[in-house]
Amino acid sequence: MQERLQTASACLHRLDRHFFSPDHRQPAVMEKQLEDLKQQLEKQCLINKELQRQNKNLELSSRSSNEIEVEFRKSRAAVIASEPIPETLQITRTKVKKTVSETGLIVKAIQKNDFLSRLDDEQITMMVDLLVVSNLKPGDEVIKEGTEGDSMYIVAEGKLDVTQAGRNLRTLSIGDVFGELAILYNCKRTATVKAKTAVRLWCMERQTYRAIITNKSKKKREQLMGFLKTSPTLKDLNDVQLSKIIDSMEEVKYQDKDVIVQEGTEGNSFYIILKGEVLVTKNVNGQQKHIRKMVKGEHFGEQALIREVLRTATCTADGPVTCFSIDKEVFEETIPTEHLELFDDSKVMQEGQAPQKSSPSATLGFKDLVPVFYQEGRYQGDPVTLGIGGFGRVELMTTLQHRKYYAMKKVSKNHIVSKRQEEHMLFEKKILKAIQCDFIVRLHAAFKDTRYIYMLMEFCSGGEIWTKLKEVGRFEEPIAVFCTACVVEAFAYLHKKNIMYRDLKPENLMMDLKGYVKLIDFGFAKELVRGEKTYSFVGTPEYIAPEIIKNQGHDFAVDFWSLGILTFELLAGSPPFSSTEPQRIYSKILDGVLKYPPYMSEAAKSIISKLCRPRPGQRLGNTKNGIKDVRHHRWFSSMNWHKLRMGQLDAPTIRLIRKARNYVAFQLLKAPLCSPAAF
Template identity: 85%
Template sequence: MPAAMEKQIEELKQQLEKQCLINKELQRQNKDLEKRLTEKEKLLQQLQSQYHDLEFPSQTGNEIEPEVRKSRAAVIASEPIPENLEIKRARVKKNVSETSLIVKAIQKNDFLSRLDDEQIAMMVDLLKVSHFNPGDEVIQEGSEGDSMYIVAAGELSVTQSGRDLRTLTSGDVFGELAILYNCKRTATVKAKTPVHLWCMERQTYRSIMTNKSKKKREQLVGFLKTAHTLKDLNDVQLSKIIDSMEEVKYQDKDVIVREGTEGNAFYIILKGEVLVTKNVNGHEKQIRRMGKGEHFGEQALIREVLRTATCTADGPVTCFSIDKEVFEETIPVEHLELFDDSKVMQEAQAPEKSSPSSTLRLKDLIPVFYQEGRYQGDPVTLGVGGFGRVALMTTLPHGKYYAVKRVSKKHIVAKRQEEHMLFEKKILKAVQCEFIVRLHGAFKDTRYIYMVMEFCSGGEIWTKLKEVGRFDEPVAVFCTACVVEAYAYLHKKNIMYRDLKPENLMLDVKGYIKLVDFGFAKELVRGEKTYSFVGTPEYMAPEIIKNQGHDFAVDFWSLGILIFELLAGSPPFSSSEPQKIYAKILDGEIRYAPYMSEAAKSIISKLCRPRPGQRLGNTKNGIKDVRHHRWFSSMNWHKLRVGQLEAPTARLIRKGPCYINFDRFPDDQTKAEEEFSGWDRDF
């Protein structure tokens, strides 16, 4: 072989060896990257499972929004609000610079900046001052929080598991989630220097907000009653109108309505003064002045009229306004004395046909065990939540399967959820609806209460959604239609659900959807509002976050969020930090993916309107409007109700042992402490 060729071969060999080494190094780096990625993902999952507690905003600028909700949603159980907690605390006078510091701090905070001017003014008014010395601990990681703070002066360090996170200085806000609900602190905050803080407790904040909202509603109802056109409406209808009205602000000299133009809105003055003028021989002649509580433009609501005068803002003015179209959606104009509420009430009070009581006994139930896999021989756990576990059980003679929910009584008392538990049992006992899970029996011992439920062998929609990423439209339409049927049944019985999310939707053997978990359901008289802070952050309606009082309309908001999550794989408002979720919800801007159909975008945007009175499902035709929306044009509602539709979800259900469609959970041998307060006497 010629020398030149040998040399070439040698060179090639060397190049190959070099390439091999590079490849090896790349593989090693790849492995390393993969390992780091897995570790990162693990960490991310841990963080996300704790995310509802996260209370310290990350340094902005480098935040990447999570595209997909990977962990189950955190749940917030409402605490009872003292109905008439009067604020007895001496109000702390604040000078101009203190007020300015507080307002600036609120304005730069993601969540607090979304409160309205009045709410911000009340916060400023009620903040009290605390002093800490260097080394003092203001917040301890892992403890339960009930106060938020604004730094007036000094420096504090924020640490998590001993790691320094950041330093807080004058104008910084921390701990703000605690004024919404009882949450675990996720970091420790210590004074580095002498520190002055402005602080507020949750009970104070919620009581002011609630009382303020109630008073404002009462006042608005009073104002509406003075309008001639509306005098025959009952409180339920007036409440509906208030839910549909928008707040509008005008500057000095702004013309609000102009004489001779077509009228299409009605206004109530909330703040400021309005001048009413008429054109007489080419000159504007002042007729009168109107102030707070007075209204104008009511004729426009019921007939085609031209404005008979001009109304101009004299100084800054805030009005509450409703336009004709929205009004007609809210109140059927044909007969303004309107629908008779007594029928609805009688129906609600008719005694429930309770389900035939079975002769099932707790001691007849035996656990089902995993047949294979790493938990082989352990009892099957179908789900684990903040409030307990759900186990798969069977009865020997007829081999029927049941899902048995077991909740620690001590935990219920600690979280003040006694009422919710009793109500959940009461509802489930009374309902007989194909789209709601059945309760076969309820039992208790000294440690737990047990609810024996129908077993839905198809598993959770949440698990299926995670498996496939996102649902095709026909699957999403079918799932949502089942929820609409469950809503129609519950709302007719004056029950709101308040906890819609994929985790609470189960598939039965045919692929039909059933609603489970009624821990947050509540009975509500039409026209009334309730003020608890309750639900799952991503699914919460703006009026809950703002403590404005809410009703059945929150269920339609969450229906819009559900449709979005089923089609996109994650909800429209998400972040690893709850305060960022709330801020996004209050901004209300939904970004749709390019693959979403026009009809889907339309139904989501109509269900997720910020004003509850304008939401699809909550206007005068009620839930009918949801069924008639074009997104459901292919749905045969009658066939769905009688179970004759082929469920497109059926193909998501895996074949195998009865627990194949559920995530697997390790067994938990620990026992809850005993609890003897007796709250469960009637359970």
């Protein structure tokens, strides 16, 4: 490389000498030499660029395959608030008959689509059956940019133009899939799609797709529960414990003649047959004697879960076989085999909790509140805005009597109704009024008038974690440990009360004056009975757990997944699965490949990988010891949990709180306000 650079330098020197030195030779000769030198130089420059590119690639490839540089996230994460769905979804569409060639085209389109390709054969068959046909003329608009959609499409015939802000993006033709994000939730269309020629489309609405996926997941879960209940070894377990086992099991496939377990080897896995047949044979005098044939629903290897045993027979796939399997190590993490009951975390929760204090705002009325206004600058005279979210604005309020400050969340009733979020809003108010936890923002009062709902919240003067993260790029490890520990305590409190949070991200974390971190915004929280599942599609794309994307039903395990994603983002400045396109985010989440930046510690990588396990039953915090396992992970080795709960630690986050203009020093101006009824 150095030699080539020296050659290029010599070429330049010769060019300079020939160009600037007096020469009495013929001009034609000089011009030819000059042209030759230029060509040599251009060629050398191209060679140098290629060498530099190769060198850069070598540097990149020399890094560990799971270590990358992460770009800092620059914008706030989008929020998904899908409409609520009934517990039982009925498929109202009738099947549409299709020819063999039409079926083949649809199946091929689904299989080449990054997201839909993950459906199983039965789900694909149901999709093929329920897709309906739509015919369009040239110029007809299928999708309009900025509108909300509820359907996906597969092109059967013709061509369509895709434009964004009037700019041509691409042309769709036979076999192309578009609009598929709309079958997950009610998102805004990002482009316009118009028929360029006469077009024939296959279409599916969101409710039909969700019914297909949800009903299949529920049916499979009920089936597995029934299979487990027939196991003599597991007969004393309750439904909650059996549900945890199902969450920890993996689907494995075998080809004809594959040996699943070998007689005489150490047993460490338990299997349920989902599809196919398994031959059981035993060695008798050197010959394999046929014992029996097992079919769908039967299970084997259960003794291996609770004691050290050798396999007493050989089990071989007779044709293609699909099993659900759990190994001994995972089973022991899930169920305490010595007494077969789940770990009770209540003693840990009670230890060292600070006494509850009565709030001076217990009898606070709306008429007692006045807004705080900006005293100077471009917003002088306007109310101080603390934040603007997907469902409303948060403004700073005070009382003249107590001289206390509050955050007032103001949400339009029309917005709530149009987005069908009444249930979420009422539940948010209900749980916040009942919560008494130092790691969760307090709700002091709630009011309403004809247009708005008002929620008077605790004012966290330390600011938003998202803003601080954006300012510094990424957090030092002690700060990330402290922030995450505060979230762990909030989750421990909520989960003990059977409440899932479901929207963890830096934007929903605030700091108080001491730098302690508190959860805010409970719009997606949900109460859930242990052992049950819910099937709604809610959250923030980068933080959504795989089981939500797959519509398999989810529970408290999604909070531990999001805790792993938060840990990664605090340390790296960006979540591990990100893209400008939500479909790509979901595909990356389902792929589950975590790539860590080189500066991340081994302990951090360890806790993230354990929290972000694809199977919810295997996640740290969701196994037999519950959240205690999270607290005891080595990444938290420096954390004194008792002192944290008592508020006796010096928060390292305090250095993030800059001494900006103090809200308390602002001039307080009275403003005429209506007096809404108590909400």
